[in-house]
Amino acid sequence: MCTACPTGKYSILEGSTECSICPKNAQCPGTDQIWVNKGYWRNSTNSSTIYACFDVISCPGVTALTDDPKGKGYKCAVGQDGNLCTKCILDNVT
Numbered sequence: 431m432c433t434a435c436p437t438g439k440y441s442i443l444e445g446s447t448e449c450s451i452c453p454k455n456a457q458c459p460g461t462d463q464i465w466v467n468k469g470y471w472r473n474s475t476n477s478s479t480i481y482a483c484f485d486v487i488s489c490p491g492v493t494a495l496t497d498d499p500k501g502k503g504y505k506c507a508v509g510q511d512g513n514l515c516t517k518c519i520l521d522n523v524t
Contacts, residue, residue: 455480465492471514475503488515
């Protein structure tokens with residue numbers, strides 16, 4: 431269980447009692463959530479490292495828990511997936 435952090439901070443390490451300041455290019459609504467801004471990506475919900483996407487349109491960002499239904503920690507545009515949302519998915523089937 432992660433620590434219940436206030437808005438602007440997060441805790442993604444299980445068992446941690448410390449809250450960290452939200453990374454640049456992301457929003458942290460509290461608890462264990464890190465929502466990446468438009469044009470940015472992170473590789474999982476266990477990472478606080480934020481990367482700039484090559485194509486801003488491919489990385490629309492995460493603005494709510496419902497934007498990340500698969501719990502990946504990032505969201506790609508329709509038809510895109512993978513690292514930095516650079517993988518093209520034909521017919522939205524991987």
